[in-house]
Amino acid sequence: MQAERSDIEIIEQVLSGDHAAYAVLVNRYQSYVFTIALRYVKGREDAEEVAQDIFVKAYRALADFKGGSKFSTWLYTIATTTCITFLRKKKLETYSLDNEKVFAVADNFDGGMNANQIEQKSKVNMVNRAIQLLSPDDAQVITLFYKGEQSLEEIAQIMGKEPNTVKVQLHRARIRLKEKMQRHFAAEVNDL
Amino acid sequence: MDPLFDNLPPGHEFEEDMELRLWEYIDGLSTDQERSAIEHMLVEHAEWRAKYKELLEVHRGIEEVELEQPSMRFTRNVMDEIARLQIAPATRNYINKNIIYGIAAFFITVIVGFLGYGISQMEWSSTGSDSLVGVDFSSVDYSRMFNNNFVNGFMVLNIILGLMLLDRYLGQRKKEWQAA
Known part of the structure; x- marks a missing residue:
């Protein structure tokens, strides 16, 4: 059985002319990148377009990847800047913590369901929905820490912040997540 | 002083401090000393145990969240897109340091040349004038x-x-x- 090739090996293969090998990296990281894009861009179609753009940009700049950090850290940095640029260009509505529309959306979301439907929702689904109600920065720091396999130092590099700032932000993001869960999904929280 | 709260910034509320310490404990970021202090607090105080249980549930909930999946055609779309593109040459290859040093040397030479020329044209024997500036610009x-x-x-x-x-x-x- 063939061992899984490392990111660096695949990058060397792509740089030496085997462009098709890049598909391995796309397959490996597509769900991470797509999830990050979804944290910023609230719509699957737009998020997929942004995620595609991220991989194209990474491919174009692949010769600049020096291997000083993990490929995933480098890729997520491109993802973050691409998402922010996309938001600026499109001037999409971002879901800020203090934006009352967020709560209106969430309230309407729950209001349309009956008690049985809410009970049927899984705990995972509830947490996921609560993450979607967070600000992009909060949602991203949680995603990178829990799902992106990134240390606080690596997240700091991706987000262009100090590690201590990221640590505090992660802490506060989780507090806000807990508040969202209690505020909007109280029935489900009690079932946990 | 409690070793758990020695390094916290001023203005933190007790509950927030407790949560921060517990999150560090859950994330495995505490030092050995902090770990044993927190474990002691968990054994001794029901309030700490309740908060720990609450945070651990949130932590496990987040851990179980699955990543979002793009459409089935995603990889093919990316590969179709990059098939039309070339990998850009590495920045370090097309920014030649010799060129940068050459440009720097050129400007330094020009500046030094101008300064030298200006200094050589100065009349050092002049005694100056009463004017603060000492130069009559209208006569330049x-x-x-x-x-x-x-x-x-x-x-x-x-x-x-x-x-x-x-x-x-x-x-x-x-x-x-x-x-x-």
Whole structure:
């Protein structure tokens, strides 16, 4: 059985002319990148377009990847800047913590369901929905820490912040997540 | 002082401090000393145990969240897109350090040349005047300043360099536009 090739090996293969090998990296990281894009861009179609753009940009700049950090850290940095640029260009509505529309959306979301439907929702689904109600920065720091396999130092590099700032932000993001869960999904929280 | 709260910034509320310490404990970021202090608090105080249980549930909930999946065609779309593109040369390859050092040397030489020329033209025996500035600008003959072959040559060189830079910039933009 063939061992899984490392990111660096695949990058060397792509740089030496085997462009098709890049598909391995796309397959490996597509769900991470797509999830990050979804944290910023609230719509699957737009998020997929942004995620595609991220991989194209990474491919174009692949010769600049020096291997000083993990490929995933480098890729997520491109993802973050691409998402922010996309938001600026499109001037999409971002879901800020203090934006009352967020709560209106969430309230309407729950209001349309009956008690049985809410009970049927899984705990995972509830947490996921609560993450979607967070600000992009909060949602991203949680995603990178829990799902992106990134240390606080690596997240700091991706987000262009100090590690201590990221640590505090992660802490506060989780507090806000807990508040969202209690505020909007109280029935489900009690079932946990 | 409690070893758990020695390093916290001022203004933190007790509950927030407790949560921060518990999150560090859950994330495995506490030092050995902090770990044992927290474990002691968990054994001794029901309030800490309740908060720990609450945070651990949130932590496990987040851990179980699955990543979002793009459409089945995602990889193919990316590969179709990059098939039309080339990998850009590494930045370090097209920014040659010798060129940068050459440009720097050129400007330093020009600045030193001007300074040397200016200093050599000064009349050191002059006793100055009562004026604070010491120069009567109305008597300066500006036409003589720009009637010097060296200055004219320098300006022409700068214009040529500027045009070359503009040409490279526009060429690059054209390539990007064609690639898109």
